[in-house]
Amino acid sequence: xxxxxxxxxxxxxxxxxxxxxxxxxxxxxxxxxxxxxxxxxxxxxxxxxxxxxxxxxxxxxxxxxxxxxxxxxxxxxxxxxxxxxxxxxxxxxxxxxxxxxxxxxxxxxxxxxxxxxxxxxxxxxxxxxxxxxxxxxxxxxxxxxxxxxxxxxxxxxxxxxxxxxxxxxxxxxxxxxxxxxxxxxxxxxxxxxxxxxxxxxxxxxxxxxxxxxxxxxxxxxxxxxxxxxxxxxxxxxxxxxxxxxxxxxxxxxxxxxxxxxxxxxxxxxxxxxxxxxxxxxxxxxxxxxxxxxxxxxxxxxxxxxxxxxxxxxxxxxxxxxxxxxxxxxxxxxxxxxxxxxxxxxxxxxxxxxxxxxxxxxxxxxxxxxxxxxxxxxxxxxxxxxxxxxxxxxxxxxxxxxxxxxxxxxxx
Amino acid sequence: xxxxxxxxxxxxxxxxxxxxxxxxxxxxxxxxxxxxxxxxxxxxxxxxxxxxxxxxxxxxxxxxxxxxxxxxxxxxxxxxxxxxxxxxxxxxxxxxxxxxxxxxxxxxxxxxxxxxxxxxxxxxxxxxxxxxxxxxxxxxxxxxxxxxxxxxxxxxxxxxxxxxxxxxxxxxxxxxxxxxxxxxxxxxxxxxxxxxxxxxxxxxxxxxxxxxxxxxxxxxxxxxxxxxxxxxxxxxxxxxxxxxxxxxxxxxxxx
Numbered sequence: 276x277x278x279x280x281x282x283x284x285x286x287x288x289x290x291x292x293x294x295x296x297x298x299x300x301x302x303x304x305x306x307x308x309x310x311x312x313x314x315x316x317x318x319x320x321x322x323x324x325x326x327x328x329x330x331x332x333x334x335x336x337x338x339x340x341x342x343x344x345x346x347x348x349x350x351x352x353x354x355x356x357x358x359x360x361x362x363x364x365x366x367x368x369x370x371x372x373x374x375x376x377x378x379x380x381x382x383x384x385x386x387x388x389x390x391x392x393x394x395x396x397x398x399x400x401x402x403x404x405x406x407x408x409x410x411x412x413x414x415x416x417x418x419x420x421x422x423x424x425x426x427x428x429x430x431x432x433x434x435x436x437x438x439x440x441x442x443x444x445x446x447x448x449x450x451x452x453x454x455x456x457x458x459x460x461x462x463x464x465x466x467x468x469x470x471x472x473x474x475x476x477x478x479x480x481x482x483x484x485x486x487x488x489x490x491x492x493x494x495x496x497x498x499x500x501x502x503x504x505x506x507x508x509x510x511x512x513x514x515x516x517x518x519x520x521x522x523x524x525x526x527x528x529x530x531x532x533x534x535x536x537x538x539x540x541x542x543x544x545x546x547x548x549x550x551x552x553x554x555x556x557x558x559x560x561x562x563x564x565x566x567x568x569x570x571x572x573x574x575x576x577x578x579x580x581x582x583x584x585x586x587x588x589x590x591x592x593x594x595x596x597x598x599x600x601x602x603x604x605x606x607x608x609x610x611x612x613x614x615x616x617x618x619x620x621x622x623x624x625x626x627x628x629x630x631x632x633x634x635x636x637x638x639x640x641x642x643x644x645x646x647x648x649x650x651x652x653x654x655x656x657x658x659x660x661x662x663x664x665x666x667x668x669x670x671x672x673x674x675x676x677x678x679x680x681x682x683x684x685x686x
Numbered sequence: 687x688x689x690x691x692x693x694x695x696x697x698x699x700x701x702x703x704x705x706x707x708x709x710x711x712x713x714x715x716x717x718x719x720x721x722x723x724x725x726x727x728x729x730x731x732x733x734x735x736x737x738x739x740x741x742x743x744x745x746x747x748x749x750x751x752x753x754x755x756x757x758x759x760x761x762x763x764x765x766x767x768x769x770x771x772x773x774x775x776x777x778x779x780x781x782x783x784x785x786x787x788x789x790x791x792x793x794x795x796x797x798x799x800x801x802x803x804x805x806x807x808x809x810x811x812x813x814x815x816x817x818x819x820x821x822x823x824x825x826x827x828x829x830x831x832x833x834x835x836x837x838x839x840x841x842x843x844x845x846x847x848x849x850x851x852x853x854x855x856x857x858x859x860x861x862x863x864x865x866x867x868x869x870x871x872x873x874x875x876x877x878x879x880x881x882x883x884x885x886x887x888x889x890x891x892x893x894x895x896x897x898x899x900x901x902x903x904x905x906x907x908x909x910x911x912x913x914x915x916x917x918x919x920x921x922x923x924x925x926x927x928x929x930x931x932x933x934x935x936x937x938x939x940x941x
Contacts, residue, residue, distance in 0.1 A: 656852065
């Protein structure tokens with residue numbers, strides 16, 4: 276009997292601790308979101324029903340759940356930041372948030388989170404905002420299943436899709452981002468994960484990392500962005516199973532690595548980029564089991580890169596597999612598959628018996644003298660290349676894969 | 687005119703070399719497509735054939751044919767036929783038979799294997815290249831009465847366009863590497879029909895390679911309708927001008 280009473284009381288208490296629920300909508304008790312927000316306490320839930328809400332800047336200062344039913348629209352009328360979150364433990368879910376203002380001084384966003392913990396932003400549509408979701412000095416934020424669409428024309432006229440600054444332990448999962456300056460932007464963000472996002476048709480980078488250590492990104496698709504993906508000035512990043520596709524143009528890279536150290540890249544696919552991977556000043560990077568397919572340049576590895584290991588990758592149908600800008604080679608190539616390899620395998624151990632020099636003379640010439648591209652696939656150049664392959668004189672001799680694979684690696 | 691044309695074509699067909707040329711082209715093309723695992727690679731192999739073999743055969747065969755038919759030409763001249771007509775008919779006859787050989791030999795497999803845009807580009811460029819080198823053959827054979835000299839000039843011209851020109855361009859590139867010469871380089875391609883054709887086809891085949899900074903400039907030029915039109919116009923000019931010069935010489939030539 277006493278036990279039952281305890282259970283009842285316990286249930287009652289838990290019910291209490293869930294807080295109360297406020298309904299907002301045209302036919303509900305509260306007509307505006309703001310009127311409900313005035314009354315909420317920590318732990319309350321505000322359910323917003325379908326409709327358009329133009330209420331200026333909505334600021335959340337309590338730990339609440341703001342949930343949209345039938346995808347209500349919150350409109351900033353191009354004058355306000357739409358939704359500002361200034362409390363911990365807030366959940367925003369199921370809205371369409373559109374038309375934030377444009378200001379380069381205080382960077383208004385569709386949803387902007389200020390110095391908060393445990394915020395969840397789930398399943399929202401962010402449409403035509405300056406910044407989509409802006410995370411400023413936060414910890415443990417989950418951004419999941421959002422669709423962020425903007426219509427930027429020039430880099431300076433549009434913000435980033437998901438902009439994260441000075442934060443820690445973020446999870447960015449399954450978002451679809453297009454038309455922004457950078458799809459996802461990380462600056463001073465640590466211990467975070469970017470997983471299963473699709474970032475495409477952004478003006479600058481699909482994903483942009485600056486000074487963001489110990490992060491990982493897995494299984495994302497970066498496609499047709501102005502300049503591909505850039506990871507800069509960062510340590511210990513893990514990049515796995517991502518797809519970098521169709522990043523066209525002279526300054527476009529599938530993946531740009533600048534001043535990067537101690538990173539691990541595996542299972543990534545680089546398909547039809549002008550330059551699949553560009554490495555500048557990067558060291559101690561392990562690239563294993565990636566696929567470079569149908570790119571202009573597979574791997575542009577500058578002479579200032581050191582101690583990188585390029586092992587077990589597939590190079591298929593690239594115009595140039597590798598290019599570099601100097602004679603110094605401090606990186607190792609081992610057991611890759613090169614479709615241009617013409618060697619043989621007498622002992623049938625699946626490893627070619629003669630070493631492969633992935634750097635062609637012509638790629639060196641083009642690096643020094645870009646207009647030489649004019650002679651691409653000319654008979655003259657093919658002749659030069661063949662003789663250089665036999666007796667390397669202009670290309671660095673130690674730029675070599677001593678164990679080239681005979682068969683494609685099954686990835 | 688049409689009668690002379692008929693005789694020329696009949697004569698060339700009787701000669702059988704053009705038929706062998708057709709068969710060899712067909713063998714090359716079919717094997718290129720069936721041996722390579724993807725169509726793009728097959729097209730690239732074919733590209734090399736179009737840019738090397740087709741010009742060589744066209745220019746050599748035509749030069750030798752013109753020298754061999756000098757008696758036939760003298761016979762025709764003794765008849766009341768305008769010299770313009772004689773020379774143009776022989777040109778048309780040679781062009782038509784060589785182009786026919788190209789289209790039957792290489793054109794059919796291209797159409798069957800490659801997609802339409804690329805196929806049209808390859809075939810039209812191959813056709814034009816044939817006409818251009820037949821035209822150059824006319825020029826080199828009118829320059830000298832000496833057969834060995836004429837054929838020698840033809841071979842040298844082929845060597846120049848197929849190999850030397852690219853070497854020269856490479857040399858120029860290195861000499862003027864410090865200057866912004868990309869746009870000038872687009873202009874320089876106009877001086878070699880082989881280079882012009884190669885770039886036209888490559889822009890269709892693997893754009894990625896050409897997409898560097900220079901590639902972007904090429905794309906800006908050759909990729910536009912105007913550029914495409916202009917390059918085809920240039921190729922037509924190449925097919926016409928050498929022949930026009932030779933025609934001028936032929937009209938006044940003491941046979």
